[in-house]
Amino acid sequence: MTFLTVATGALTYGVKEGMGLFSFMNHTMFRDMKVFKEVHELFSNVLMAVIFAHIAGVLLDKFLHKSRALESMVDGYKIGNEEGVKLTWVQKAFGVVAITLSLFAFVYMLLSPNSLLIADGNQKMDYAKENPAFYKECISCHTLYPPFLLPSKSWVSMMDTLQNHFGDDASLDAATTESIKAFLVKNSAETSTKESSMRILASLDKEKTYLAITETPFWKNRHKEIDKAVFKRADIGKPSNCKACHDNIENGLLNNRDIKPI
Known part of the structure; x- marks a missing residue:
């Protein structure tokens, strides 16, 4: 058992x-x-x-x-x-070896987070190579949000309204816009194998179109116990500044072990 x-x-x-x-x-x-x-x-x-x-x-x-x-x-x-x-000496020796190996395995996993037993199998994404336009245009203004954090209809709506991108005019030429939109849709939450993507999708109201990750019920639920004052700190600034706490988010990784202590 x-x-x-x-x-x-x-x-x-x-x-x-x-x-x-x-x-x-x-x-x-x-x-x-x-x-x-x-x-x-x-x-x-x-x-x-x-x-x-x-x-x-x-x-x-x-x-x-x-x-x-x-x-x-x-x-x-x-x-x-x-x-x-x-007990015979053989039985005692077996018991000692078994306990020692168990303790060694526990300490090894505790001190080596990248050990075979608990290593992260998710590879870091190099978005600069995957889609240079997406990387260049997005990271120049804010955190580079992985496409798997929103469904495809959110990305389509966002890319179709760049002239009013959260209060700013982020308009791009047609070719660049279509290139980024296609990349976002191709790698949206619906196509992802990540647990966070599935939970985000499950939390959404299908009748609504979410343009901000921080508006999704999943995000709100995950961050509800964090004091709002934390998001106003100088080193964070606002809830949408994900990279302030998530070290590898701009490489497409959202693991608990990567969260910085606040």
Whole structure:
């Protein structure tokens, strides 16, 4: 049961967030992430039930039957019907090695966030190469927002109204406008395998067109516990300045580990 819980957890981590041993599965099975999550939760709950049942059994045996089962788990000594039974040196050595390896693995993952078990399988995007016009025109004025943060109709509406781009005239020539629009639509939230994209899409009112990421219900919910005064700090300025807190957002990465402490 422990193995199944760990295995399904690793699968869920890979499919859902594109990280860890199974990160390669994110691109092909991300739409089934809910199934993996539910299976993992099932095994986790069963494992917890087994653990509690085991603890209850040990305590019952200890206090009701006056056995030394609890002590046996610590010292490895158990009294049988005729004589005491002790662990052999091989069994003890196996136990020590198993515990040592478990502790080593835990420390390794804790100190090495890019270890194979929890490494980020998402590659940084080089938007300057992907679409030079998008990179040049957008980053010159504000954070370079990854296209997967909004649905295609939002990008189309935004690119069609550049003459009034949040109060500024950001008009471009027709060829550049169409190039950027096509790139944004091609890489919009609907085409992304990222968990954030799916959650953004799920949160939207289908009758509305959102022109700002900070207007989406998902963004508001994720940032609702942050004091509004934080966004007014000199090093942040406004809620839309995502790169102030998200180190790699301009490279298309939105991982919790990249969030700067505020």
